[in-house]
Amino acid sequence: MTTSAIPVIAIDGPTASGKGTVAHKVADRLGFHYLDSGALYRLTALSALRRGADLADEHALAKLAEHLPVQFAGAEILLAHENVSHAIRAEEVGNLASKIAALPAVRQALFALQLSFRKAPGLVADGRDMGTVIFPHAKLKVFLTASTEARAQRRYKQLIEKGISANMEDLLSDLQARDDRDTHRAIAPLVPAAGAHILDTSHMTADQAIEEVLAWYALTK
Ligand code: DC
Numbered sequence: 001m002t003t004s005a006i007p008v009i010a011i012d013g014p015t016a017s018g019k020g021t022v023a024h025k026v027a028d029r030l031g032f033h034y035l036d037s038g039a040l041y042r043l044t045a046l047s048a049l050r051r052g053a054d055l056a057d058e059h060a061l062a063k064l065a066e067h068l069p070v071q072f073a074g075a076e077i078l079l080a081h082e083n084v085s086h087a088i089r090a091e092e093v094g095n096l097a098s099k100i101a102a103l104p105a106v107r108q109a110l111f112a113l114q115l116s117f118r119k120a121p122g123l124v125a126d127g128r129d130m131g132t133v134i135f136p137h138a139k140l141k142v143f144l145t146a147s148t149e150a151r152a153q154r155r156y157k158q159l160i161e162k163g164i165s166a167n168m169e170d171l172l173s174d175l176q177a178r179d180d181r182d183t184h185r186a187i188a189p190l191v192p193a194a195g196a197h198i199l200d201t202s203h204m205t206a207d208q209a210i211e212e213v214l215a216w217y218a219l220t221k
Helices: 019-030 037-051 058-066 091-100 104-109 111-115 130-134 148-161 168-184 206-219
Strands: 008-012 033-036 070-073 076-079 123-127 140-145 197-200
Touching (some): 008 019, 008 130, 008 206, 019 033, 019 123, 019 206, 033 037, 037 058, 037 076, 037 091, 037 123, 058 104, 104 111, 111 130, 123 130, 130 140, 140 206, 197 206
Parallel strands (some): 008 123, 033 123, 140 197
């Protein structure tokens, strides 16, 4: 199969919209590969923090992104052989990821790596610009969203379940700041791609959202 014939499902949306869970499960159900593109920005942010990189030096950050010693081993993400699957989920890392994701040289540095995930029999790609920039010819594009309150509640529940203390007001203002940055940046902003199906999951379970995406995909065939 030539690369351009390999089907891609692009799932974009704001932070804590549940798109990670939905994209992952849709990939499992179809036997497709899965790209968590946000993890690449998070890995770049974590590398920068650990190396004490100059956060104002766009080219140094792009170099880090281009040479990430990353390996995806099933559900585990390894950075220079260390399992960083949990470390990249820290709020501090997510916030920095959102900041460096606004830098054009960093986005360019991660471009080829993202394309390389497109392998037979198919790919589910999760992010902010999967349908607009990375895979504009995706077979199915979904923009998965939920109200800020529903997303803050979900994040709150996740943190409490992990035994991490959380404050609803801080979570809400963090989410709003991140949405604002991701939506209003000059390059690859978070917007629904042309032809994207919009899925508002504020009042849906993850299972309902998964079934809806699978039903849309079935219609593309
Ligand atoms: O999906 P996430 O929360 O793990 O992503 C972390 C940050 O990375 C997010 O705030 C914006 C950025 N990002 C991006 O700019 N483009 C993508 N395709 C994925 C993530």
